[in-house]
Amino acid sequence: MQGKRKSSMGGGAMLFVLSNFKLLLMLTLLLLSSSCNNLIISASSQTIVKTLPGYPSPLPFKLETGYIGVGEDEDVQLFYYFVESQGNPEEDPLIVWLAGGPGCATLRAFFFEIGPMQIQYGNYIDNVPALQLDPNSWTKVANVIYLDAPTLTGYSYTKTPEAVRSSDTSSASQTAEFLRKFVRDHLKFLKNPMYVTGISYSGIVIPIITEELYKGNDEGLEPIVNIQGYMAGNPLTNKSGDINSRLEYAYRMALISQELYELTKTDCNGEYAEADSNDLQCMLDLNEVNKRVGDINIQQILDPDCDPATNLVRSGNPVIKGNRRFLQAATPIEMLTDPAQSSLKDTFCRGDLYNYATLWANDESVMKALGVREGTVKEWLLCNLDMKYNYGKPSMPQYEFDVKSSVEYHERLTKRNCRALIFSGDHDMMVPHVGTRNWITSLNLTITDSDWEAWYAQGQDAGYKTTYVRHNYSLVFTTVKGAGHTAPEFKPEACYEMIKSWFSHRPI
Structure with a gap:
């Protein structure tokens, strides 16, 4: 009896041990499964894209897409396209491009x-x-991150309604955070x-992001x-100064007479963007100016203007439109599914071309190929109009324009070991090169070599350049002949030659 009892007790103890072992095994498998699931979730935010709808062959470059969470609790999920350099990815620069x-979605830069x-x-x-394929792609000489920022741009989204609203400063901070996390996840580019x-408009945030990255390094942020x-290309920088410079630009390009220019300059005391609306004579002058440029496309003064009349500078209620009807993903998309009906047969409107990108980006097969998370974006828009900037207008529902001028950040960067390239299309009246030159001059840098020297691409004069220095800081300012807003879209060959020289530390 005792033996049996011992046997019985021993069997019970063994059963208990086996049960614990099974429980431990199950817990271990559960943890491994959870860990694997976490790895899968992490991996799913980085998709290696080998083929794209619309392109008949495997991609001849390495394309990665994905999301990186930023902000509080990573509630903002920023979408990116990353193309490794087709030249020397181990040594070529790592750049982030902001629209x-x-x-505005960065797919515009990717295609146009x-x-x-x-x-x-x-x-x-x-x-x-x-x-x-684009023969002038910057990916031939650089590793390029095309980033949909700020949030609710392109395929980027938020996990909470509270994270929707953004601003110049918060967007800059989130982009700096994104870049550190990107390098953390791509350590092979740590030294690039x-x-x-x-x-x-990214001209507002670019110097803020850059300074924040330098400061983060000073503070020991990892990596x-x-x-x-x-x-920065065609960069909005000093918002009132850039708008004010449109008047001088219009005069220099013979769009208004010298008499009207001088009269308006005197009557408005050189202030047009924020002119006193109670000053009747100034308002009358500005009205005359706007009459003369009302049919001019301020993004490229040689292109047809496909919009209603545009005010150049403030006149009562400021309206700065430009050629913007392409921003809305409206009914013309359906028309473009039949190439024979394309409006390209009629008066050329550059905005019509962007509808192709909207059609492509909203296709289910495209979203699947890019690894877009299902249900996060109801409709892809080339530009989110809830954030669109119009000078003199209040902040938009989803975005606060809390930086009026980023010149002070450029000033801070002049104290760094830092290189800068600023370029402007000389046919851009939206952010004229004369205004850009004005704020660069205000930095009180030293001009090296000659001022306003021609630079060349393909054996032809491609624009003019001035190089500035202060201690370990250098800034090259170039104009791009014949280019509008934005320069690489209008003069891709020249801009490619320009950046190829600059990235390799050769004179432009």
């Missing part, structure tokens, strides 16, 4: 400005616009020279990034 708006692909207008493959770059400088 304007704010709120500095990206590796172009759209074949009027051609379709499997009901999406056909794509072709990093540059913050972009176009148009330490190899920030070397920044680049």
Whole structure:
């Protein structure tokens, strides 16, 4: 009896041990499963894209897309396209490219400005616009991150309603955070020279982001990034100064007479963007100015103006429109599915071309190929109009314009070991080169070599340049002959030659 009892007790103890072992095994498997699931979630935020709808062959470059969470609790999920350099990815610069708006998707740069692909207008493959390679892609000489920022731009989204609202300063902070996290996740680019770059309204945030990266390094934030400088094209910088410069630009380009220019300058005391609305004579002068430029496309003064009349400077209620009807993903998209009906047969409107990008980006097969998270974006827009900047207008529902001028950040960067390239299309009246030159002059830098010297691309005069220095800081300012807003879209060959020289530390 006792033996049996011992046997029985021993069997019970063994059963208990086995049960614990099974429980431990189950817990271990559960933890491993959870860990694997976490790895899968992490991996799913980085998608290696080998083919794209609209392009008939495997991509001849390495394209990665994904999300990186920033801000409090990473509630802001920023979407990016990353193309490794087709030259020497181990040594070529790592740059982030920001579009304007704010709120314009970086796919615009990917297709129309500095990206590796172009759209074949009027051609379709499997009901999406056909794509072709861009011979002037900046990815030939740089590793390029095309970033949808701020939030609710392109495919970027938020996890909470509270995270929707953004601003100049918060967007800059989130982009700096994004870049550190990107390098953390891509350590092989840790030593590559990093540059913050972009176009148009991003001129407000580019120097802020750059300074924040330098400061983060000073404070020992990990990882330490190899920030070397920044680049800005057609950059809005001093908002009132840039708008004021439109009058001088209009006069220099013979769009208004010398008499009207001088009269307006005197009557308005040189202030047009914020002119006193009670000053009747100034308002009358500005009204005359606006009459004469009302049919001019201020983004490229040689292009047809496909919008209603545009005010050049303030006149009563300021209206700065420009050629913006392409921003809305409206009904023309349906028309473009039949190439024979394309409006390209009629008066050329550059904005019509952007509708192809909207059609492509909203296609389900495209979103799947890019790894866009299902249900996060109801409709992809080339530009989110809830963030669009119009001088003199109040902040928008989703965005606060809390930086009037970023010149002070450029001033801070002059104390750094830093390189800068600022370029402007000389046919851009939205952010005229004369205003850009004005704020650069205010930095009180020293001009090296000759001032306003011609630079060349393909054996032709491609614009003019001035180089400035202060201690370890250098800034090159160039105009791009014949280019509008934005320069790489209008003069891709010249801009490619320009940046190829600058990235390699050769004279432009």
